[in-house]
Amino acid sequence: MHAVRGVDLTLAAGQKLGVAGESGCGKSTLALALLRLLPASAHLSGEILLDGEDVLTMKWGRLRAVRWAGASIVFQGAMHSLNAVHRIGDQIAEPLLIHGRATPAAARKRTAALLEQVGLPAARADAYPHELSGGQRQRVMIAMSLACDPHLIVADEPTTALDVMIQAQILRLIEQLVADQNISLLMISHDLAVLADTCDRLAVMYAGRVVEEGPAAAVHTAAHHPYAQALSAAFPRIGDPASRRAPRGLPGDPPDPARLPTGCTFHPRCPVALASCTQDDQPLREAAPHHHAACVHVSPAIPQGVSAP
Amino acid sequence: MTTAEAPATSPLLASRALHVTFPGRRGAPPAQAVDGVDLELAPGEIVALVGESGCGKTTLARTLLGLVRPTSGEVSFGGETLDYRARALKAYRKRVQLVLQDPSGSLNPRHTVYDAVAEGLRIHGHPGDERAAVAEALSRAGLRPPERFFLRYPHELSGGQRQRVVIAGALVLGPELIVADEPVASLDASVRGEILALLLKLRDELGLSALVVTHDLGLAWNIADRVAVMYLGRIVESGPVEDVLTHPQHPYTQALLSVLPEADGEPVVLSGEPPDPSRIPSGCRFHARCQVLASGRAEEAGVADKCRTEPLPVLPAHADGPQVACHWAAARRVPRPGGPQE
DSSP: OOSSOOOOOOOOTTOEEEEEOOTTSSHHHHHHHHTTOSOTTOOOOSOOEETTEEGGGOOHHHHHHHHHHTEEEEOSOHHHHSOTTSOHHHHHHHHHHHTTOSOHHHHHHHHHHHHHHTTOOGGGGGOOGGGSOHHHHHHHHHHHHHTTOOSEEEEESTTTTSOHHHHHHHHHHHHHHHHHHTOEEEEEESOHHHHHHHOSEEEEEETTEEEEEEEHHHHHHSOOSHHHHHHHHHSOOTTOGGGTTOOOOOSSOOOOTTSOOSSSTTGGGOTTOOGGGGTOOOOOEEEETTEEEOOTTOOTTSTTOOOOO | OOOTTOOSSOOSEEEEEEEEEEOOSTTOOOEEEEEEEEEEEOTTOEEEEEOOTTSSHHHHHHHHTTSSOOSEEEEEETTEEOOOSHHHHHHHHHHEEEEOSOHHHHSOTTSOHHHHHHHHHHHHTOOSOHHHHHHHHHHHTTOSSGGGGTTOOGGGSOHHHHHHHHHHHHHTTOOSEEEEESTTTTSOHHHHHHHHHHHHHHHHHHOOEEEEEESOHHHHHHHOSEEEEEETTEEEEEEEHHHHHHSOOSHHHHHHHHTSTTOSSOOOOOOSOOOOTTSOOSSSTTTTTOHHHHTTHHHHTTOHHHHHHOOOOOOOSOOSSOEEOOHHHHHHSOOOTTSOOO
């Protein structure tokens, strides 16, 4: 089963990249692969360069040093990612202690500072995860990810289970922390609107592959790939008469990674598929400057792209 | 229970002065999850009940379904007050069906699709052809041809298909109302639109009313006729979707809309978590988090003291236009000569 099939992405220092897609499209697998967190049975090929160093060929010791300190991950379900029987302060301090970056006393101090940085009172260090709300737990996860001053934070659906207001709080917090400390951000979500709001560039994944990639606003509002268009239409803009009483979705379901359709993997659900799409898979083509889409309708000759009617 | 204000068509579902209080644990004060709600649903109407988690929207929905008995106030359906005796409740639950958020949780993994859909028929003693009824419900829910799905198990289906099975299970008894609690929150973006379109189609074809409980304002924009915004056990703003979502009057609704990714203007991010239903603030229940009060605009309008001390009345269940429970919004409205403006 190929969960991720040939993904090329680059993220410059201090930049924010969003990866959008549905469940099963391989976006979380991609996140885990970045830090070699996949189970041993997973087969990885290609290169993952973090500050120029290939994560895939790193020695174990070096990899451990890179995790947390080079790049850290904020996972989706904070309740499952935190250990229910340890105080949150101890959990935040754990990477500091393991990495030998601080003495226990200094780690406690740093934990308090981190908690305040993410908007929680330092005294909450003594709390257990169940004593916190969903938003507070997600803040703890973020504090943890910041503990070792990473260059890159991978946030996998950091706000998915949260309310709109809490989601806004967390997104602002992430944005502000990333900007203040010049950290790069790779954010994964199914919500194109959220990503477009937070990130500089956006990549849309379908069936293990990037089908569109470009500047965030352009991918969100003027997508070229029909799948990216459907994804951005899925969450309506309030006040837009076109979407009033007209929810838009795509027929069919995301493909099973074990049984991918032939040709362009999107063709069974595509409203503008041509006969040739069942046979020919499309590479990413330039649709506009710095904007690529993998669709037969994208023609490099016309810069503004024609794609779907 | 009709009052002078009642609309021309009698409501299908109505609540009057509904209160639900849960006892506090370990000596804590009781939690007033629903604290005075008047709500009406007309036949064929889709109403979205929106609010943050903890605002009482799920408790309200469960009370309307007869799953929770109100502490005071009453629920009526088709003009009759809800009767909590077992037999009457069973009959009621044939007419009102619940669809929950996570279809994987609402389906028994060891039951086939057929059994899952037929369960309601068996419980309620369906007199006719069970197989035909199941097939019809499945195809209404968009699973066609239905026979192909009869013997499938939930794990063999995609998330969208599972939610369709849940909806088919709700449809099979021919209900008049569906109460859907976050029906698309656990579904993929591309599937979400299809399920919402299904709810709209069922309304158009069967005249099915729906109360959709959600925190997703886009969902309300996509399918609802009316929207009711709930905060800490009360409806603070309600009205036609176009009015409430494009011209929100209540600061809380304004804040909720302003934090949507594509909203214009500066987002108003309310700090903190929703307050505790066991300690409802005095005065306007929103005043402690209200951005209008905090920024001094309420003071300018001369209502700041009212906001802090004077509680707001319960919004009436039905009116033609939008309604809002807010001192500031009321003060901003220019009163019509000769009487208070509706």
